[in-house]
Each structure stands twice: as structure tokens, then as C-alpha cells.
Amino acid sequence: MDIILGIRVKDSVIVATSKAFTRGISILKDNDDKTRTLNQFNLLAFTGDSGDTTQFAEYIQANIQLFSMRENTEMDSKSIASYIRQQLASSLRSRKPYQVQIMLGGLNKGIEPFLTIIDYLGTRTDLPYCAHGYAAFYTMSLLDHHYKENMSLEDGLRILKLCHEELDKRMPVDFKGLNVKVIDKDGVRDVEF
Amino acid sequence: MVGKDCVAIACDLRLGSQSLGVSNNFEKVFQYGHVFMGLTGLASDVLTVHENFRMKTNLYKMREEREIEPESMANLVSTSLYEKRFGPWFVGPIVAGINSKSGKPFVCAFDFIGCIDYAKDFVVSGTAADQLYGMCEGLYEPNLEPEDLFETISQALLNAADRDALSGWGAVVYVITKDKVTKRYLKSRQD
Numbered sequence: 001m002d003i004i005l006g007i008r009v010k011d012s013v014i015v016a017t018s019k020a021f022t023r024g025i026s027i028l029k030d031n032d033d034k035t036r037t038l039n040q041f042n043l044l045a046f047t048g049d050s051g052d053t054t055q056f057a058e059y060i061q062a063n064i065q066l067f068s069m070r071e072n073t074e075m076d077s078k079s080i081a082s083y084i085r086q087q088l089a090s091s092l093r094s095r096k097p098y099q100v101q102i103m104l105g106g107l108n109k110g111i112e113p114f115l116t117i118i119d120y121l122g123t124r125t126d127l128p129y130c131a132h133g134y135a136a137f138y139t140m141s142l143l144d145h146h147y148k149e150n151m152s153l154e155d156g157l158r159i160l161k162l163c164h165e166e167l168d169k170r171m172p173v174d175f176k177g178l179n180v181k182v183i184d185k186d187g188v189r190d191v192e193f
Numbered sequence: 194m195v196g197k198d199c200v201a202i203a204c205d206l207r208l209g210s211q212s213l214g215v216s217n218n219f220e221k222v223f224q225y226g227h228v229f230m231g232l233t234g235l236a237s238d239v240l241t242v243h244e245n246f247r248m249k250t251n252l253y254k255m256r257e258e259r260e261i262e263p264e265s266m267a268n269l270v271s272t273s274l275y276e277k278r279f280g281p282w283f284v285g286p287i288v289a290g291i292n293s294k295s296g297k298p299f300v301c302a303f304d305f306i307g308c309i310d311y312a313k314d315f316v317v318s319g320t321a322a323d324q325l326y327g328m329c330e331g332l333y334e335p336n337l338e339p340e341d342l343f344e345t346i347s348q349a350l351l352n353a354a355d356r357d358a359l360s361g362w363g364a365v366v367y368v369i370t371k372d373k374v375t376k377r378y379l380k381s382r383q384d
Contacts (some may be wrong), residue, residue: 014280089241093280122237123214125208136213 012184089122228259233319263290274307
């Protein structure tokens with residue numbers, strides 16, 4: 001029931017994740033952060049089997065930082081997306097695949113906003129807006145209706161607000177609000193929401 | 194689909210997870226030199242298999258100092274899929290192209306473990322395969338010129354996709370002649 005939402009706007013990307021950390025029937029935490037910052041311009045959001053999720057995200061994070069130290073260049077968003085997909089696709093045919101859904105938001109080469117979703121099967125698609133899990137059923141219609149190419153960050157956040165209201169109304173359990181992060185030319189930052 | 198000195202290959206653009214449409218720009222036809230391959234099935238494997246064949250055809254090109262021909266591509270696809278006989282890629286490939294030496298058009302399809310289905314007229318694959326067979330049987334005639342072949346394959350695809358809940362959301366059609374490839378995006382029903 002975790003929520004991950006992403007919206008790509010004119011010169012930035014918005015990534016929102018739910019704050020509730022749930023295990024079984026209990027909410028254990030109401031300020032969980034389901035994201036990892038990979039480098040200056042790339043943010044990874046994830047849900048799935050707890051344990052697998054953090055393990056996988058931190059593995060990706062470490063490898064991307066290792067790459068930049070070895071090669072003395074930052075990896076761009078598209079390369080990171082290919083790398084994550086490859087990892088998940090090969091994990092799928094292993095004895096115990098990672099059960100992780102991924103959303104990667106960033107500025108490709110520090111300029112072009114980029115958003116992609118990858119599921120545990122290794123299905124990757126680059127999209128202007130996307131959501132994982134049940135949240136997709138409630139929010140995609142709103143986003144289909146309101147989203148416009150090259151819209152401003154403010155308008156993006158306004159749509160996100162609509163999505164939040166809808167989720168609050170329709171989701172059967174409290175998800176404790178959204179953590180909202182924006183990736184733009186200044187890097188990754190938290191946004192008051 | 195085979196025409197007179199031409200072939201056409203087309204796909205829809207939908208990517209979905211069950212009933213939820215996820216993307217409307219997921220192309221399933223890929224180009225390797227002058228050979229084209231369409232891939233249906235598990236989207237993850239569509240991407241993986243495409244990346245695999247991009248590598249294989251690039252290595253082939255370097256070793257042979259020429260592009261791969263459709264007939265060789267068919268055998269390469271077949272052996273590559275059968276290599277994974279007991280842990281297969283869940284894809285339904287089709288290959289189309291024109292042999293650059295003989296100028297002969299070529300199409301064929303495969304099952305997911307690499308059994309080749311050669312055809313002189315048309316091949317189909319995917320969730321709307323049944324509907325496509327129906328449309329193709331009805332509309333196809335041999336020796337069509339490129340423009341007419343385009344119309345035939347487009348109508349076949351569009352109308353088959355409209356009878357399948359999991360297909361549609363736009364389409365792409367390639368018409369391939371010996372010295373020209375035209376790629377057209379079709380607008381289609383968005384429901």
C-alpha cells in the first residue's frame with residue numbers, strides 16, 4: 001500500500017513517497033523516507049518487500065558512487081536507469097529475485113528532466129508522470145487530465161496536491177502524508193507540502 | 194506482411210500491467226541493420242532480448258564486415274531462444290526484412306523457444322494474434338505495392354487491436370523496400 005508518485009515538469013522532476021512504514025497490520029513509523037539520493041542530480045524512490053528495498057537501493061547507490069570515484073565522471077540518469085533495469089532483470093532469473101519497484105527521477109546530464117519507472121520484472125518505461133502500486137489506479141486519471149507538457153514546478157505541485165487529496169480520500173489505510181522531493185538544476189531538495 | 198518487393202512490420206504502442214495502461218509509447222519493433230524484429234510478450238524480456246540482439250548483430254557486423262540478412266537473423270533468433278529452452282525468454286518474436294543480395298522479401302515468426310514459422314504472406318504475434326489472423330486472412334492479397342501494403346497492414350492491426358482490450362494505444366508501421374524504409378505513427382483509439 002506504499003505510494004510512490006513522480007511528475008516530470010519543465011525543468012525539474014517531482015518525486016513523492018508515502019511516509020508510513022507498515023509491517024503487517026501495524027504502522028511502525030510515520031516519517032519513513034523511501035528514497036535514496038544517488039548523486040547530485042538523481043533520486044531513487046522504491047517500494048516492495050521491506051529488506052529487499054533498502055538492500056537493493058543502497059546497493060545501487062553504492063555502485064553508482066563507486067563508478068563516479070573510479071571513472072571520475074557522474075553517471076547520467078539514462079545510464080543509471082539502464083543499470084538498475086539490468087540488475088533487476090538478471091535478479092529476476094536468480095534463485096530469489098529482488099521484489100522491488102523503482103522510480104528514478106533526475107536531470108539527465110544535469111539539464112534534461114528525466115523520470116522512469118522500473119518494476120521487479122525489469123520493465124522500464126520513461127514517462128512524464130507515473131505511480132507505483134494502488135496509487136496508480138487513483139492518480140493516473142487525474143494526471144492524464146491535468147498534466148501538460150512543459151508545465152511549471154508550481155503547477156506540478158498543484159497536481160500533486162490533487163493526487164494527495166484523492167489518495168487521502170480513497171486509500172483504505174492512512175499513509176501518513178507524502179514526502180516530496182524536487183530535483184532541479186540545484187540538485188535534490190525537500191519541499192514543504 | 195509481404196508485398197511486391199517490399200515487406201511491412203507493425204506494432205501497437207501499449208505497455209500495460211494487466212488492465213492498467215502504463216505507457217503509450219512502448220515500441221516493440223526494432224531495427225538491426227536492414228532487418229527488423231518485432232517482440233511481444235513479457236515487457237522486461239522484450240527489452241532484454243532486444244539489447245541481446247543489438248549486441249549479437251553488432252558483433253556479427255564486425256566479424257562478417259556486412260549487415261546480417263533476414264534469413265540468418267531468423268536462425269540466430271531461433272538458436273538464441275532455444276539456448277534458453279529450460280528457462281526461456283517469454284517473447285513472441287517476428288522477423289521481417291529484404292535480403293540485400295537477392296532482393297527477396299522475408300517474414301517469419303517464432304514461438305518462445307525458437308521454433309521458426311516461415312510464411313510467404315504474413316505472420317502475427319501477441320495478445321491479439323487471433324484477431325490479427327482474422328484481419329490478415331480477410332484483407333491480405335499477394336503482390337501489393339508498398340502504399341497498398343501500408344494500408345492493408347495498418348487496417349489489419351488497427352481493427353485487430355480494437356477487438357483486444359490489451360492492445361492499441363497508438364501504432365507504428367514500417368514499410369521496407371530495397372532502398373527505403375518508411376516509418377509512420379498511426380493515431381488510434383485511446384480506450
